Amino acid sequence: MKKKLISILLVVAMAAMLLTGCSGNSGNQTKDTAKAKLDYSNIKIGEITSLVVNDGGWCQATHQSLLAAMKELGIPEENLKVIENVAEDQVSVTNAYNALASEGVNLIVGASAGYATFLSELAGKNSNIIVAQQGDQVPNLIGYQIRNYEGMFLAGYACALMSPTDTLGFAASMSEASVRGAINGYALGAKYANPNAKVKLVWANSWYDVDIETQSAKTLINQGIKYMGMEASSPAIPQTCQENGAYCIGYNVDMKDLAPKAVLFSYMWNFAPIYKDIITSVVEGKADTSKYYYEGGECANISAFNEAIVPKDVQDKVLQVKADLASGKIKVFGGELKDNKGNILVPAGQTMSDDKINTQQFLVENVIGSF
Amino acid sequence: MEKKQTVPLYKKILNPIICVLLGLAFSAIFIIISGFDPLTVFAKMISYSFLNSMGLYGSINGALPLMFCGLSVALAFRMKLNNIGAEGQFAIGAVLGGWFALYGPSLPAPFGLIVMFLLCALGGGLWAAIAAALKAYWKINETIVTLMFNYIALLFLDYLCYGPWMAPKQTTAITPLIPDSMYLPGLGGTSSALILAVVIALLLQFYLQRTTGGYQISVIRDSSQSATYAGISVKRFIFIVFILSGALAGLAGFVKVTGILHRVQAQLPGGAGYTGIVVAYLSQFNPLVVILVAILFGGLQNSCAAVQIMGVPSQIATMIQGTIMIFVIAGEFLNHYKISFYREDGMEVPEQ
Incomplete structure (x- = not known):
């Protein structure tokens, strides 16, 4: 009985606090900073x-x-x-x-x-x-x-230039428009270097997960893939690549020091x-x-090349493509562009609108995978 | 290790308070090491989360789903059923109710909400009924089943929010807003869901303490064999308790969607189903206490931001939360068990 009484008293006290709260100044409590210069x-x-x-x-x-x-x-x-x-x-x-x-x-x-x-x-x-x-x-x-797809275009381009096979990999995190933009940018860059290039896609379904990202890299490597792009936050993929003699493009920050034998260069966000x-x-x-x-x-930046593993001619070609992207000579989402279900996304001679690029809900033709 | 037969009331109340204080003292060591004054930090935590209207509302909003999940777990544990599935029942409740709010026929104001309330409860209840059937007919461990079903439910919710339900032009997995008529009325800076939670807690308290059903549940908890001997259908009660428990967790989906978010989102429960287990334990499965403990937890989570603004590293801020929780749980355990030492000849050493 006593216990019940205490419970009831506490509930009443809470309710009272709530009501006094209502009469107080609810909402913003901003200090008057706008007035000061x-x-x-x-x-x-x-x-x-x-x-x-x-x-x-x-x-x-x-x-x-x-x-x-x-x-x-x-x-x-x-x-x-x-x-x-x-x-x-x-x-x-x-x-x-x-x-x-x-x-x-x-x-x-x-x-x-x-x-x-x-x-x-x-x-x-x-x-x-x-x-x-x-x-x-x-x-x-x-x-x-x-426009992360610009930096990712360079990533895919470099991987396709260096890969001995036509199949590249991509380890992605969560299905979100900018992530799909990264995958598509990578795949289109690869295609620019090698028209037969295909990109196998694996998802972690997590923004940061060392175990799953390790598995993603292993899955790709076990299928004979040597070069991969990534849109994943942990150091797992570069390290797994290094252990297995594969190569990748770092992501977010310069990842060369994490895996000096595997990271060709890194895509770096520069806000x-x-x-x-x-x-x-x-x-x-x-x-x-x-x-x-x-x-x-410069916002969709790439780090310095890893001189030890990226040949000079590849470096020059990547820098040339970077300049062509900046000058508008290369349009990443220019027509004719098809998705991997065979639909035409952009007819020949046209370019996709920024609005559509920024909220993209498709994977381009040479991506093997879905979202 | 022995279980104590009875725990006096004053100890029940005093124990958590002492444990919270011990937890604070323990965290104070780390706060001092990181170069801050623990008293200032604690004062900021309390004043930010509870002593001003904005913070208090934030704490209550954070607590609302915890209240329902806590009630759900508390009810099941009253019959020694380990319902670890509040997280999934929450998700399925939100899926069924959310489907109605987003795509169902629009009904005049209160009826829409009532239908959604029922659908959320139904969703959670039916999801839990699967575990109940497996337990009642094949004695399959409900802890494992409910836990595994959480993953299925959450992935299904994610599928909907990333796929067919996703709002156009959104970059994240979230649905459009539900119609205005489906919003629960506000209560200051929080939601009238708080009143709903208190009413449901009172009803649950009444059911458990004043009705035959409640009494039969307590008989089954103490010994299901005696209950069977006394003619109580244990199977029937496994269904009743599991379905009610699931329905309560499903209602967490109702309050989160109609009272706070007004949308459905991937990973909507956000761990509330699991925190609900801790809330239920700390409340000693008492429904009214669940409400208060949930608010404390909401405040504790809320204070994390305020503490970081002072410059305290986020790891320390999270650690304060964890430390308080561990101390209270450990204290609860020692409240119910005593440690006895035996001499090698088997004689018990008398307690000092």
Whole structure:
């Protein structure tokens, strides 16, 4: 009986707290930062990441880009507040957003595509805070994305030049538009080097899983594949390649040191130019939230070549293709382009729209696999 | 190791509190090592998660699915049924209810919600009924079955969210918004699902303590043989308890979709089904206490962000959560068991 009484009392107490909460100032608790003159010394930036910022992968690439942009603009590092390990879930993202808002940040960078839906909903709550996030276009939110398929085109091109067979591999993480973009970019690059090149695709169905990624690499190697691309975050694939005499293109950050005998070069996300532009616009009070950054070139960067294993002529050819991509001579998603079910995606003489590229739901003709 | 026959009430209440304090003291060592003042960190955790409306709402929103999963597990464990499947029942509840919300006929405001409520409960209940049938007729271990069924349910949910249900132009596995008429009314910054949770907890408490069914469940828990001898159909109760338990977990899907997210998402349960097991244990399977413990857990998860803003590394922030959990679970164990030392000649050493 006593126990029950205590339970009831506690429930009543909770209810009372809740009701007092209702009458209080619910919603935003932002400090009045907008009124003070914003400059590069006092702008506060928040970053939300799905793993830790030194994960050796995606989060590290994002974080380093942000730090590089801040350094270039002379923003002290302590002006960056990072919340790590935030799940791609509405409650967790809201909580991180609120925590940063209560710190009075002026800009929040969402470092995972999985936050798009939630940050798009939250961005409207608070006109003092600009959100930079890959994804939707809504008030207070600046969208950005990198044309990763350009860097991946170079990856596929290099692998196909070096591979003794026509079949290459690709180890992918989760089926998401930019990941499909990476696979397609790789396959089209391979085809550019060798019209008969085919790409066998394996999925990990996880953004980061050492065991499954090891299995992905082994599956490909066991089928006689020597060269593979990857869109996976852990060091597992380069290391498995090295152990088995296979080769791969690193991903996210320069992975050469992880597997010096296997990594030809790495695809590296470089968000720094985009972040620099966004931060500048926030400081100057000119943030244009109708803008959507969709950048290639230096943003879809590749690391220096691994001189020990990439022949000089391959290096030269890759750099030539890189220049041709930048000049527009090569259009990755130019017609005629078919998917691997035989449908024509782009007729000859035309190019796919950015909108379609950015939300792609297909795999190109020479990809063996599905999503 | 012996099981204690009875545990006095004051110990039941005092024990978790002491354990939380011990857990905090233990974490304090690591906080000091990482160069922060533990008291400031703890004060920030509490003030952020509970002492302001925004934080409290966040904690409750985080807790809502935990409440239903906790109730689900608590009910099953009352009959010593190990329902590890709340995660999957949650997912299937969300699939069935979500299907109705997204593609079903639109009904006038309260009816749509009522149908969805029933479908979520039905989804979770039917999913659990499979494990119940295997247990009742072939004595197949329910722990394994419910655990394995979680993977099937979650992969099916993922398939829908990555495939046919995925919102157009979205880059992630999430469906479009459900119609406005299917939103549960808000309650301050949280959802009226909280009231639903409290009402269901009260009903469950009443059922377990004041009805014949509840009494029969406790008889089966103590000895299923005596129950059979007394003419209670154990098989029937395996079905009743499993289906009710699954229905409660399915309702976690209802509150998450209609009260918080307003969409269906891949990996929707996000581990709430498993955290629900811990919540149920810590509440000693008491439905009303489940509600409170769930809110504490929601707050604990919530405080992670606030602690990181102070500069405390995220690993330490997560560790504080884990430490408190382990200390409370260990404390619970020692509350019910005592360690006795025996001399080599077999004589028990008297306790000091």
